[in-house]
Amino acid sequence: MAISFSISHITLITFFYLLILSSSSSSATTTALNITSILSSFQNLTSFSSLLCSTSVASDLTRRDPITLLAVPNSYLSISPSSDLTRRLPPSSLGDILRYHILLQYFSWTDLLKIPPSGVLVTTLLQTTGRAHSNFGAVNITRNPLTNSITIQSPAPYSPSNATVLSLIKTLPYNITILAVNSLLVPYDFNLMASDTRPPLGLNITKTLIDGHNFNVAASMLFASGVVDEFEADEGGAGITLFVPTDVAFGDLPGNVQLQSLPADKKSVVLKFHVLHSYYPLGSLESIVNPVQPTLATEDNGAGSFTLNISRVNGSLAIDTGIVQASVTQTVFDQNPVAIFGVSKVLLPREIFGKASAGITTKPGNGVAVATVQPPETSPSPVNAPGSSDPASNLSSPSGFHEEIKSDSERYQLQSCIVALCCIGFYVVL
Incomplete structure (x- = not known):
């Protein structure tokens, strides 16, 4: 009987370990x-x-967890600026853009709703490649405490690229979360000229600005918005004149001017507000007969709107928007049919940032006047915009996700525990 018990004991122990190894x-x-x-x-x-498949990024994720994936739905991927990126960039550059959408941290809905308004810095897969400068391979995630909306953007100040979380797509607890966002994100200081498929143009405006060294923010905004294509298309005919704010000008924007919070269409209008639809060398601007000049934004919004007042003030060429008065600081490029001038301030149209007749405040030391009585115009968010094919989603109560999805690994662990308990019980009985 003792021998039988010993054999049963050894058999059960062996069987128990085999089950544990198999489950593991x-x-x-x-x-x-x-x-x-x-x-x-x-x-x-x-x-x-x-x-993800065409750029081999999908294979990078085979053994990578936990992660949070920022996925762009078809309806948003097919419109500018996301469509411009997917069309222009070669697979290598597009792959790095996609790696920037893979956060190396698992975020549940509870985690997202606990993010402080000041934000949290999260590393992405791009940062691990060594191809991102400084910490520009990370993203800053912020939460609006009033609406619980989540915004994701580069940690760089005045980053032109950002995305808003639309909804929760799927979660496998502690392994992966998939979130829908409304736009592709472009890392700050990303090599915008890496494309080997860009069609030939008379003048590459973005490259010209980058070569100018003081216009990186403007170059990034132009590229991310997609309006640079329209500018370059207008090089024919009467030509164009661009007034481009310096990087310092963006840094001097008052805190109550939330340029980055504007919807994409209004950002495009602001950029077009910096462009005249005619070629004006510096001498022509200084002797211009009609000081009130329409801009490309005027053509989109109607005569009399979004105009610039160009005049000489104290021996310098001044550009007045009714809110901001900037001066031309340098000639970046001047060759018919394109003239590009650096300006000391970001040109803020009163149609968006308030009427000049309203009460205005000036940030000490920078001479920028900003309307404070009349609030900026607002437009529907991409989620609620007319014609959007995606239903609106509420971040605080995601639809279709009232139950957590158990991962396969958790099920196997549970199965292992049950089998182990059965074996122990069987052993005790013997």
Whole structure:
């Protein structure tokens, strides 16, 4: 009887360890994430999934967890500026853009709603490649305490690229969360000229600004918004004249001028407000007959709106918007049919930032007057915009996710515990 008990004891112990090893092995295999398989269940993410595959980023995620993936739905990926990036950039550069959308941290909905208004800095997969300067391979995630809306952007000040979280797509607790965002993010100081598929142009405005060294913020905004294409298309005919704020000018914007919080369409209007639809060398501007000049924004919004007043003040060429008076500081490029001038201030149109007749305040030391009585115009967010194919989502109560999804690894661990308890109970009975 003692021999029988000893054999049973050894057999049970051996069987117990084999089960544990088997369960551990099964659990380990589930850590390999097949991101395209997960995304295949969502028809509104087919284009984004294809980009992950075509750039080999999907294979980078096979053994990478925990992560939070920022996915752009088809309806947002097909419009500017996201569509411009996917069309222009070669696979290598586009791959780094996509790596910037992979956060190396798991965020549940509870985690997102606990983010302080000041934000948290999160490393992305791009940072691990060594191709991002400084900490520009990370993103800053902030939460609006009033609306609980989540915004994601570069940690660099005045970064022109940002995205808003639209909804929760899927979560496998502690392994992966997939969030829908309304735009592709461009890392600050990213090599915008890396494209080998860009069509030939008369003058590459973005490259010209980058070569000017003092216009990196403006160059990034022009590229991210997609309006640079329109500017370059207008090089023919009457030509164009651009007034480009320096990097210092963006840094001097008062705190109550929330340029980055504007919707994409209004950002485009502000950029077009800096462009005259005619070629004016410096001498022509100084002797201009009609000081009130329409801009490209005027053409989109109607005669008499979004005009600039150009005149000489104290021997310098001044540009007045009714809110801001800037001066021309340098000639960046001047060759018919394109003239590009650096200006000391960001030109703020009163149609967006308030009427000049309203009460205004001036930031000490920078001479920028900003309307404070009349609030800026607002427009529907991309989620609620007319014609949007995606339903609106409330961040605080995501639809379709009242139950947490258990990962395969958790199920295997639970199974292992049950089997182990059964074995122990069987051993005690014997």
